[in-house]
Amino acid sequence: MKNIIVNRLDYIRIQKQIGEAMQNKTIAASEAEKLINELNSATILDPDKIPGDVVTMNSVVKITFVDAGKQQEFKIVYPNEANLKEKRVSIFSPVATALIGFRVGDLIEWMVPGGLTKIRIDEIIYQPEAAGDLTI
Numbered sequence: 308m309k310n311i312i313v314n315r316l317d318y319i320r321i322q323k324q325i326g327e328a329m330q331n332k333t334i335a336a337s338e339a340e341k342l343i344n345e346l347n348s349a350t351i352l353d354p355d356k357i358p359g360d361v362v363t364m365n366s367v368v369k370i371t372f373v374d375a376g377k378q379q380e381f382k383i384v385y386p387n388e389a390n391l392k393e394k395r396v397s398i399f400s401p402v403a404t405a406l407i408g409f410r411v412g413d414l415i416e417w418m419v420p421g422g423l424t425k426i427r428i429d430e431i432i433y434q435p436e437a438a439g440d441l442t443i
Contacts, residue, residue, distance in 0.1 A: 311408025313349040314357050314436060317364040321346060321398055321407075324385055333386070334399050342404045349408050359437035360411040364398065367433040368406060373414070373425035380432065383407065402426065 313321075325342060328334035362368055362383065369380045381394040383406065389397035396403050405417035405426055415426045435443050 309409070309413065311345065311349045312357060312361045312410075313346060313351055313408045314354050314363050315351050316354055316442070317407075318346055318349070318351050320364070320385065324398070328386065328399065338399060338401065338404065341401075342399070345404060345407065354436050354441040357434075357436040358410070359434055360431060361434070361436075362406045362409055362428060362431060363434055363436060364407070365433075365435045365440075365443055366431055368428060369430040369432060370402075370406065371427045371429055373427055375424075378429065382433075 321342065325334065325339050329336070329339055357363060364383055364385070367380065367382045369378065371378045381396045383398055383403045384395045386397045386399050389395050398404065398407065401417065401419045405415050405419075406428065409415055409428055411428050411431055413428050415428070416423060417426060431437075435441070
């Protein structure tokens with residue numbers, strides 16, 4: 308598995324969100340485990356050290372589901388901010404969990420509700436760290 312990069316603030320906040328969600332039973336144990344494993348295998352960097360091509364929280368990303376040839380654009384957000392109509396996808400969703408910490412051009416194989424899929428990160432339209440928004 309490729310080493311991913313996670314912003315130190317994102318790491319802390321996501322861990323807290325997972326703990327709260329597990330306590331409130333608003334996340335499936337299997338999804339929590341996947342996300343925890345991703346985070347625990349990551350290289351953790353301060354926000355100002357995050358490369359501009361890494362998917363972080365609050366990033367707006369353009370991806371392609373390779374097998375289906377379908378492209379999507381959305382923002383990765385915390386669960387309380389998720390809204391599919393506004394293209395704001397929770398970090399607890401399988402696709403967001405798959406993308407966090409990977410880079411533009413990466414091809415990721417991930418299990419989503421429909422089965423194993425390949426996702427390519429085509430572009431990061433907005434990344435907070437690259438924009439100088441180091442505390443969101």
